[in-house]
Amino acid sequence: MSEDGDTSCVILAYHNQYKKGAEEYLSSIFFEESEITGYLGTIDENLEKIKKSIKLDKNRKKYLRSEIEKISEEYKKPLTVYLDYIENNLEIEKAIESGFSTDSVSFHTAWVKQADKKKVISIIENFKTARVVEIQPDEDEDIPIILENKPLFRPFEIVVSLYGVPRYFEIDPTPFVSLFFALFFALCLTDAGYGIILAILTLVFAFRMKNFRQFLMLIFIGAIFTIFAGALFSGWFGDLPGYLGFGEFFEKLAILGDPIKTNEGAMNFFRLALAMGVIHVIFGLFIKFFDCLKKKDWGGAFLDGLPWIVIILSIVIILLSSQVAVNLSLVTKPLFPTGISKILVWPALAAAAVIMLFGARSEERWGLRIFLGFLNLTVLGGVTSYLGDFLSYIRLMALGMTTAGIAIAINRIAFQFLPIPVVGVIMLLIILIFGHIFNMAINIMGAFVHTLRLQYVEFFQKFYVGGGRPFEALKDEHKYITIVDQ
Numbered sequence: 399m400s401e402d403g404d405t406s407c408v409i410l411a412y413h414n415q416y417k418k419g420a421e422e423y424l425s426s427i428f429f430e431e432s433e434i435t436g437y438l439g440t441i442d443e444n445l446e447k448i449k450k451s452i453k454l455d456k457n458r459k460k461y462l463r464s465e466i467e468k469i470s471e472e473y474k475k476p477l478t479v480y481l482d483y484i485e486n487n488l489e490i491e492k493a494i495e496s497g498f499s500t501d502s503v504s505f506h507t508a509w510v511k512q513a514d515k516k517k518v519i520s521i522i523e524n525f526k527t528a529r530v531v532e533i534q535p536d537e538d539e540d541i542p543i544i545l546e547n548k549p550l551f552r553p554f555e556i557v558v559s560l561y562g563v564p565r566y567f568e569i570d571p572t573p574f575v576s577l578f579f580a581l582f583f584a585l586c587l588t589d590a591g592y593g594i595i596l597a598i599l600t601l602v603f604a605f606r607m608k609n610f611r612q613f614l615m616l617i618f619i620g621a622i623f624t625i626f627a628g629a630l631f632s633g634w635f636g637d638l639p640g641y642l643g644f645g646e647f648f649e650k651l652a653i654l655g656d657p658i659k660t661n662e663g664a665m666n667f668f669r670l671a672l673a674m675g676v677i678h679v680i681f682g683l684f685i686k687f688f689d690c691l692k693k694k695d696w697g698g699a700f701l702d703g704l705p706w707i708v709i710i711l712s713i714v715i716i717l718l719s720s721q722v723a724v725n726l727s728l729v730t731k732p733l734f735p736t737g738i739s740k741i742l743v744w745p746a747l748a749a750a751a752v753i754m755l756f757g758a759r760s761e762e763r764w765g766l767r768i769f770l771g772f773l774n775l776t777v778l779g780g781v782t783s784y785l786g787d788f789l790s791y792i793r794l795m796a797l798g799m800t801t802a803g804i805a806i807a808i809n810r811i812a813f814q815f816l817p818i819p820v821v822g823v824i825m826l827l828i829i830l831i832f833g834h835i836f837n838m839a840i841n842i843m844g845a846f847v848h849t850l851r852l853q854y855v856e857f858f859q860k861f862y863v864g865g866g867r868p869f870e871a872l873k874d875e876h877k878y879i880t881i882v883d884q
Contacts, residue, residue: 478878486874493872507533509542509869541566544869551576553616561854562864569689571862576619578678578857579849581627583620585671586845588657588798589805590628591635592838597621620845631663631798632656635834636805641813657795658802665727667795672728675791675856676714679784682860683707689861701756705749710784712746715739750775787856793848801841808833 399407412420424431437444470477497506510518522528535541543563545555547570554576564570587593600618604611628634632652637659639648649656654670655663683706690699717723719734758770774780812829815822858864874881 482876482879485877489872489875508872511544511869540867542869543866544871545570545572547572553612553619554579556613556616557850557853558864559868560850561858561862563866563868564862564864565866567693568863568866569685569861571685571858574681574685575853575857578674578681579616579853580620580623581674582794582849582852583845584623584627585674585794586797586848587624587801587838587841588627588631588667589633589635589801589838590625591633591638592801592834592841593621593624593626593628595838596624596842617842617846627798630654631667631802632659633798633802633805635830636802636807636809638805638809638830641809657799658806664795664799667798668792669728671791671794672788674794675788676710678791678852678857679787679860680707680710682857683710686861697756697759701752701759705752706784708745708749709753709781712742712749713781716742716746790856791852793852797841797844797848800844801837804837804841805834808837 399409401407410420410424493508494506497504499505519530522530543566545558545563547555551573554572557575557579558564558570558572584593597618600614600621604614604618607614629648629651630653632649632655634648637645639645652663654666657663657667683703687699687703687707690696690703715734716739718729719732719736719738721732723729723733724731753775754768754771756771757774758767761767761770770778776782808829812826812833815825815829818825
């Protein structure tokens with residue numbers, strides 16, 4: 399009868415004695431039988447009747463849509479307010495689902511922040527028929543978590559929430575994340591011009607977009623750090639000041655040198671990125687050590703945390719006191735006396751022995767325990783793993799130099815059009831504006847993603863687990879209206 403893509407509409411006729419075989423065959427080719435009972439007359443008459451019905455429905459749909467649009471326009475404001483009201487009531491209904499009621503009493507349970515406890519009790523005491531009973535949580539109960547930090551650290555709660563809020567007895571890493579996140583974000587961009595533009599834009603939008611204010615303030619802080627990082631490495635929209643005659647002034651601000659134009663600047667960037675990685679990882683180990691002490695987890699502190707701190711610090715100091723570090727261009731000359739390596743090798747060996755003996759202390763068989771301990775020391779999260787972690791931070795240099803390299807290329811292409819009368823100036827401005835916007839946008843995304851990775855993979859793995867249940871406050875969430883107290 400008709401075809402539509404892979405679907406064919408057909409009318410089949412077969413003798414009743416072949417019904418079973420026909421049905422078996424049709425079921426094997428994805429045949430679907432249509433209901434055609436109740437039709438009278440010829441096929442053409444029924445098709446004409448159906449077409450008229452479809453046309454009538456389309457006209458009715460068009461009429462109803464126009465009527466809805468008229469009503470919506472007339473009652474748009476009250477409907478929007480009522481929608482907000484309904485959505486908030488749905489939240490209330492959802493919150494009290496866990497309770498139960500008798501003919502005369504209703505029981506409901508809820509978590510309340512410690513700071514709001516007295517306030518909630520004082521409100522409920524105003525109602526004579528209501529009573530509050532404080533219940534202690536069970537030992538294995540999943541206690542909800544709410545992150546509360548000082549205003550300076552609050553924007554970085556997003557980083558922790560994306561990974562997973564801490565469990566109830568776990569440390570909140572937000573304050574520790576803040577400084578390193580801003581520094582790493584800045585080093586990935588390393589352009590003061592981009593930092594200035596980004597700081598202005600995020601600050602302006604933060605006051606207009608309240609729902610995204612926390613995220614925008616996080617980027618704003620990163621932008622402030624980017625300004626300083628760019629100034630230290632001579633990044634001002636790439637090398638744009640050189641074309642405008644201000645190159646010497648900005649070069650004086652570049653204390654660490656230009657990583658694109660000078661070998662000294664590139665090596666300083668390399669050393670800084672590597673040093674930040676070592677500091678970041680060791681800092682994570684110290685957090686684990688002190689957190690275990692706080693929880694009185696002596697095994698975690700002295701058999702897991704402290705040995706690795708001793709090993710990593712010893713290896714780093716031994717390396718920086720040797721000629722090997724000079725040959726690798728990590729330093730221009732040894733930072734520590736050569737003899738210190740003979741001293742530090744002993745605590746490093748002692749710490750390694752502790753890891754081998756007690757790294758797998760849950761294993762009862764000593765042979766397997768030592769074997770697993772050796773793997774922990776070398777392969778499974780051992781020395782090689784830490785070396786890989788340190789090298790991961792070189793991505794800070796790679797991304798920073800990528801930003802600078804693309805910016806320099808944009809400037810070079812743009813100023814090639816300058817000698818062309820009139821049109822050249824227009825082309826120069828277009829290439830500079832759109833080129834730097836593209837470069838800034840693409841590298842902001844890269845800086846954010848790679849900075850997150852360094853926090854989650856290299857830093858959090860040293861001390862943080864996460865996986866807590868976020869606290870969901872029962873409060874009015876107005877999407878379309880704003881309530882102002884008179």
